[in-house]
Structure formats: structure tokens, C-alpha cells
Amino acid sequence: MHRLPSSANRSLVAGALEQYCALVMRPKSKTIRQESVRFKTQGPIESYGLKRYSTAEATVASTSKIREKTLTMETLNPQVKAVEYAVRGLIVMKADEIERCLREGGKQPFTEVIKANIGDAHAMGQQPITFLRQVVALCTFPELMDSPGFPEDAKARAQRILRGCGGTSLGSYTASQGVECIRQDIATYIGQRDQGVPADWNNIFLTTGASDGIVSILKMLVSGQGASRTGVMIPIPQYPLYSAAIAEMEAVQINYYLDEDNCWALDINELHRAYQAAREHCQPRVICIINPGNPTGQVQSRKCIEEVLHFAYEENLFVMSDEVYQDNVYASGCKFHSFKKVLFEMGPEYFNSVELASFHSTSKGYTGECGFRGGYMEVLNLDPEVKAQLLKLRSVQLCPPVSGQAAMDIIANPPQPDEPSFSLFHQEKTAVLGSLKEKAQLTEEILNSVPGIQCNPVQGAMYAFPRLFIPPKAVEQAKALGMQPDMLYCLRLLEETGICLVPGSGFGQREGTYHFRMTILPTKEKLKVLLDKVSDFHIKFLKDYGTSEVPRG
């Protein structure tokens, strides 16, 4: 019944293979090993980068090679080479290529590419929150303050933000730490969220998305050489920003594995194991937590957070809590607890000593404003001298984008019940979160109905990270091609259905297990289609590789 892989299909996998080989067979023997491991991030665009200039270049090169390039793969910063970022890696570049091909009238067995690789809500059709955009528009073009088309509360917010800007313009640099009144709003917001746990606005730093803050804090922490080099504990599976930043800074990545059988829960024993093992070769100094989890979607229990904080306290670790999905909690019985609040509740012994940086962003939650690159971090118990150093470091980049700061302000200070925009705001917010909840359930249900796919409940965040059974023959083929089995799986999925997912190997997983990450963001109708296609593909994939039965977990 099923067709053999089409020629286009073969060319995709084979194309990827060629790129693998091209690198693996490079003459410099010293770099081979590392590059073959790193290859995942290599792009498919190798061939066309300089094409338009290459005719003249080729002529020159053939007559006489005048000048060696200053910057080549051999002379490139080796730490940059070590960076990997699967969320925008090979598979996404292939997806872009196919999209371009479709646009130019090329034939594919599908009419559109569905990018479920990245948590990009607006790209998937989610509408912006009206109030937020009204305020940003007013800040951008203050003449609109006279327009009757804008509600008064939006105007008041915009005026407040503009008063905080130099020359009352969004076009001025702000203080490197961010606009003062926005930092105050954020502190108030945190205080309310944490049921009265005070937040000092001097501890708030606005950032260019959460990523920027995370990288800054890691940068502060990396030091030492050899066995005293900073080790950073990160969950596996993880969001690959962490591994990328760690690679770039040449810190030591310490993996602690989340328990897939226990709904991706964090097991304190596993933290101890990872920590003890790492102490043999580095100095673990920081633990990173993503809660709700990316890519794993679990929501940490209060007790678990307490255990982690206790562990960090005992082992003298800096805590980084990535809480960008704090509004994205769907499962009944689950609730978001901020690390800061739990730390406070553990008493002054903890609250006055554990160093904590927590991160938030405009990109997720119910706003999904990724393009604005807004975010903040709150630091707690930071040594004052270190804080001054952090501020200095941040000042070199001048300031985070001001419209992103403004967007962050609206999240921290949304319309209140007595304000004119409240009902619309509330309605929009509830609609987005309600639909995400529904899609989280739908995704889990449909995926679990497919033999050979096991999906934990999507308790929060925006992703499902199901485990895949990949037939031994497929695993063999992938190995022969020098790629991860779930990369082979996702490449074929893309080629055959137009669905773009990220292979689990890009996030890290226990050896011998395979996963993919998909967002739950497409509209419900599209999501259903997507899930049906994934189901069909999976069954066909099993058949293609000669498996009709699959073991159940």
C-alpha cells in the first residue's frame, strides 16, 4: 500500500547526508570528530551564499590565489563552532527551502509547510492583545493621543511610559537596566503574583527577550580552568539556548535527566547524582530550571521546587529559574509557583541567602509577542559588587529595545477591572489561554492514540514532547547516514507532509530514546490536520521500516 520513498524524499535525506560527509571528510583530521558531532546545525545553504559574486571570484581564484581568507572554518572561534541550536537548525532551513520551492510553483505532496518547530504564536495566527498594541502604537506615534479611537486607559499607560523615556520619546536610549517606571510596575506585578512577597525594583533588569538575561547571568558565572571550571546544571531535555550559551562560553554542561515516566518530573536524587558526578571534573556553580518545562511541558509542584531550592542551598548553587511560561498552565491540579515565592516561604535562612535569577518574557504567556524582544529578570541576593558588574556588562549593549520594554510593561500592568479596556482584555486573554488548554489536551490525546507514540500530559508551556518508537531498521539507516534517528524521522516527516518539528536530539534525551518537539500553537483546525498527518506518517514510517507491532511502554 505504501509507496517507496519518493525521489524527492531520497534527495532530502541524501542531501543532508552529503553535507554530513563533506564535513566529516575534511582534511584537518583534528577537527573531524568534533564537527561530525556538531553537524546538526550546519545549514543547507552552503551552496548559494556567495553565488552571485562567485563568478568573478572563481576567475580570480583560478588564475592566482591572491589572498587566503582571514576567517575560515579552521581559524574561526572554536567556541562558536561548538554552538548548536536545533530550534532553528537544519530542519528549519530545509523547511524554508521547501517553502521557497512551493512559492515558486514547485510540486510537493502538500500545499503548505506547517512550522510547529518554534513557540511563535502570532506566526500561527494568534491575534495580539488589543490593549498592548494600542499602547505601543500610542507610544510610537504620540499624535494618536488626540484620537478618539483609543481608550483612555491605553493613553494613560502610554503617557506614563513616555514620561519615563528621555525626551518623552521611544527613540531615546533608556537606562541600561530599563525604564524606571516599567521596572517599578514589574516589581509591583511580582509582588502581586507572589501574594505579597516584596520585590525591589532595583533588582529588576529589563532584557532583550529572556534569552538575553539568561546569557548575561551565565556569563557572570563562568570562570576557572580545568577542574575548577564552572559547571552549569541543566535539565535534559532542555531548551537549547542553554547548551548553546554554555558551549559558547566554554562552561561545563552538567545534565540532570527529567523523569519521563513520571511526567517529566524533576527527581531530587537525580540532581544529587548529576552533581556528584560532575564534581569529579568541574565546579558546579549554578542550576537552571525551566518551569513550566520547555520542551517537556511539565509544571513543577511546590514541593519539588522546595526540594530544588533546598538542594541549591545545601550545595551552594546559584539558581536560575526560567519562568517564561508562567501564565501557560493548563492541567487541572497544576499551578505555577515562582521560585522566588517558594524561597520566601522557606524562611529567611533561605530567602536571604540563596542567589536567584528568574526570567520572564513578552514572547509567551497569552501575549506571544516574540518579535518585540521584551523580557526582564529579577535577581535576588546578588552580591552588590557583582550587581554593579552586571549593570556595567549590560550597559555596553546600551539598552533593551524600548518598544519591547513597553510591551513588558503592559504584561506587568494590564487593564484593571475598573478600567475601560478591562473587559476586552480579559476576554482576549481568556480566549487565548482557553484555546491553548484545549489544544494541549487534544495534542496529548491524539498522539497517545498512535501506536509507537507516547505523550506525557502537556501540563503547561506550549509544546508536546512525545516519545517515538523508531524501528531498528530506521535506526540503522540513520546511523549509516551519520544522523540521529529522530532527525531522519523529522526530515522525512517534513518532506512527506510539510510539517516541521524539531527532533528530540536537539534538546537532549536519554540514550536510545527518541522524541520530537511540536508546538500546540496552530489553530485548532490546523492542529487536528497536523496531528492526523503525523499519525498517518508515523504508521507509514513503521511500515516502511518493516515494523507492524510496537512495544508498549
Next chain:
Amino acid sequence: MLPSRSVWICIQREKKHICHRSSQHVTGLLKSSGSPVITPSPLSSFSFSKSLSGLSAARRGLIQRKMSENGVTARRSKVLTIDTMNATVKKVEYAVRGPIVQRAVQIEKELKEGAKKPFTEVIKANIGDAHAMGQQPITFFRQVLALCSYPELLKDSNFPEDAKHRARRILQGCGGESIGAYSASQGIDCIRQDVARYIERRDGGVPCDPDNVFLSTGASDGIVTMLKLLVAGEGRNRTGIMISIPQYPLYSAALAELGAVQVNYYLDEEKCWGLDISELQRSLEAARQHCNPRALCIINPGNPTGQVQSRQCIEDVIRFAAKENLFLMADEVYQDNVYADGCQFHSFKKVLFEMGPEYSNTVELASFHSTSKCYMGECGFRGGYMEVINLDPEVKEQLSKLVSVRLCPPVPGQALMGLVVNPPQPGEPSYTTFMKERTAVLSALAEKAKLTEQILNTVPGIACNPVQGAMYSFPRITLPERAVKEAKEKGQAPDMLYCMKLLEETGICLVPGSGFGQRDGTYHFRMTILPPVDKLQILLSKLKEFHQRFTKQYS
């Protein structure tokens, strides 16, 4: 089926083998700390930490250390201290937002709280922040950005059609037609195309490939990214980066952080901060003794020095880079800011291509532009781009990968960059206003450049080169020996002492020359020419008085 089952089993086995720390032990630990979980009353410690927050950071640190000695606070020592933090971060310095600016902010607060000072406001002439100095945004740009932010406005008849047209085009380039979607990491396609066409027009037809254009978060982001690619090697093989002295301190800060070797070449103050090839040669050869110089950074028009490079000079630099195999980085963010008669902006790219294929096909060049300067001065949007030429294709992929980790530059900044490179055209409804606004800004800047130079040069002990371009003057100041001595005793750069006193006495915030680098024994400050003419006049006359007073006081 079988092998995979064994894999499944394998995992189960692995789990059992995980080295568990006795769970009893863990529970024990939790129990022992069980009581504080209920939180009796942490408030007391709160008010205490609050009362501490009024103190200076250093004193607070001291108190906390003392407290820990007494065992009042945690027995846990900090993970992150000044001694255990990343040493390269510690080395970073960035004078433009350094101690003098921090003090200025403090004084502003004091004024707000009613403190008596010999002045009523702080004038921040430390940073090229046009809007903060009262410059008005370009209407067209803001209209399009407002339309992009809130597309409902596309129905509003008050917005001109060309603004709406631009907004629609930008939105069509965004995922889900929203500026809230991530863009491609390299930037929105249609904006990169517009940038490429702009470069072609600017450079008299020299072709530009949109694939070579990377949008960035301000120019700084692009510069740091390119430097990051270039840094490699250890010891004598460590990458050296040649930068001008005086320089914009982003360069020295980035080099310190990356652990690269800073290779200084000095601009010639006597020749209006001209770049001298023999100085490049000297600096390069000296550096080769201890590092591997691989890149040459040029800022044209100059920051902080305001010179505009001649075409001939650019050609010489390119020839030098080609001969010595150096990667060229051309910081051209002030490309529209050229004021002096006889001066003209020439892009490195254009000159490179005019030098023929021998150069244009080989010399690796990255050039940078931004929305923050020129006539728009939109610093807060953090828009910018870089164009890379002759980059090794594999390296370019690595560059793409590296920028992808940060997802994308802010989309409103990208949109703005798109407008700067594709402004209203003759015949479009917004053209007249746009040109009027643009011309007004640029001619005011030209006027202020002249005014600054003239007034400063009337002060004995201040010598100011013509401000040919950019937004700053960087005059040389003669400081009395006693002042130099006093500064040295305080462990301060003499021009830091000068600028601190200036700030305390007049409220004027400038940046000492030592923050940019200068020849030993010379002293300078950088001031922007951005305040409105009347304010600038006041600033300059206050400065004049201060300088005379300072000179008298210390002689």
C-alpha cells in the same frame, strides 16, 4: 522490534543503576529544615534589608559581610562574588555609561528631591542620544511603525497612503502578518532586500546581495558578533584586533570580554584625526610580536573624533588590509552625518569595488549601520544591519547559526531600518514633510558642529579639531600640573577629575577622553553636539567659564 525492546529494557536498567543518594538522607535534610517552611515571620528580616537598601552598594556589602561573620545571616557564602565571577567581564569598561553617568543620574535624583545645586538641570552630553536632547522623530517613520503595531489604524484616513503601503509591505513579510512573530534570524526578507537596494544606490550601483545582509540589534550587536567569530588561538596566536585610538569603547569592551588582544593604532590629532598608514604599519608590526592581528576596525565618520575619511585614505587602508591579510570592519553608523565642506562619505564597500576585482573579490569586509544616528536618531528601537563581503561560505553559515540562538533582532527595529533605507520618494504624499524634517535635523547638526568648534577654540587651553562629521567633538584640554598631580593621588585619570568637577559645578555631563583612549599625557573629553542650539550655547559658555576657573584654581 526486538532491538528496540532491548533498548527499552536498557533504559529501565539504567534507571535502577542511577547512583541514588539515600532518599532517607534527603528526607532527613528536609525535615531538619521543616520548620522555616511554615514561615513564622520573615518580615523582620525584610524591613532590615530594606533599610540596608538605602546605603551605598559597597557599604551594604560590608555590613552583610560583617553580619555573616557574626553569624547573623546565612552561613552560606555567595556563589557569585567579585572574586569568583568571570574575570573577563570584570575587565570590561564602558565609559559612555560609566561612573560619571552614574553620578549624573544620582545628581538628577537629588535635584528632583529638592537638593540645592549651582544649577537647575543636568545636561547629558555624554551620549549620542538625539531624542533625549529634544530632537523630534521623523513623522513618516513613526506613522509606519504605529500602523505596524496596531494595524486597525490602516483604516484611519489620517494616515497617508505611502505610510500604509510601507506598513502593509512590512507586515506581509512577518509571520502571521504580525510584528509580534519572530522573524528569520537574519532579518525579514523584504527588509534585507530593501537594505541591499539602498546600499546599491548609495554606492553608485555596486551590487549588493541581500543574502549578505544581516539585520542586527543596533550596530553594536553586529560588531560584537563579528568579533566573536574572529577570536581564536592562544598565547602568541591569540587574535589581535586593531582599533583606532581614540575609539568608541564598545570595541575595547567587546575585546576585553572576548579575551582578544587589543591592538591600538593612533589617529593623528595634528592632522584632524587623520588615519596614517605608517601608523597602521607600526602598530601591526609591534603587535605581531605577541599576537596574531587578524582584523582592522575603522570608524568612519569617526567616533569620538568626528573626522571624515578621504577616499584616498580608505583606499590606502584597504590596500593595507589586503597586503597584511586583515579582515576589515567598517563602522559606518554616522554615514549621513557629514557636515564639513569638502568632506564626503565614502563607504568602504564602494571604494573596495572601485579598486577592482583583485580587491573586491578577496578582501573580507563587514560594514555596519544603525537606526540610532544620522537624521533619525532612533536609538531606542535598536535597529541596525551589517553587510558581509567575501565571507567564507562555511563561516557565513556559522554566523547564521550564531545569530539564530538569539532568535531575531527586535522586529520594530527591523521595520524602522527598512524605512530608513526606503524612505518616501518624490511624488509620494509624505515626501515633502520627510525631506523637510530630514534637512532640518541635518542642517541643525551642521550648524551645531561649527558652533561647538568655534566656541571651544576661543577658550585658552582647549583645542578642538573641526567636527567634520558624526555627533561629537573631542577637544584636547590642557590641564594644570597640580590638577594632574591631584588626580594621580586620587588614582583617577586627570580628565576624569576634570569631568567630575564639571558635573558637580555645572551639571554638564561629558565623558573623559581616557574612556576612549588617547596618547599618553594628553587629555580630552567627548561631548555631543546634540542639544538644541540655545542649550548648546549655554552649555558651551558654562564649559568655557568652568575651564577658566579650573585652570585658575589649579595654577
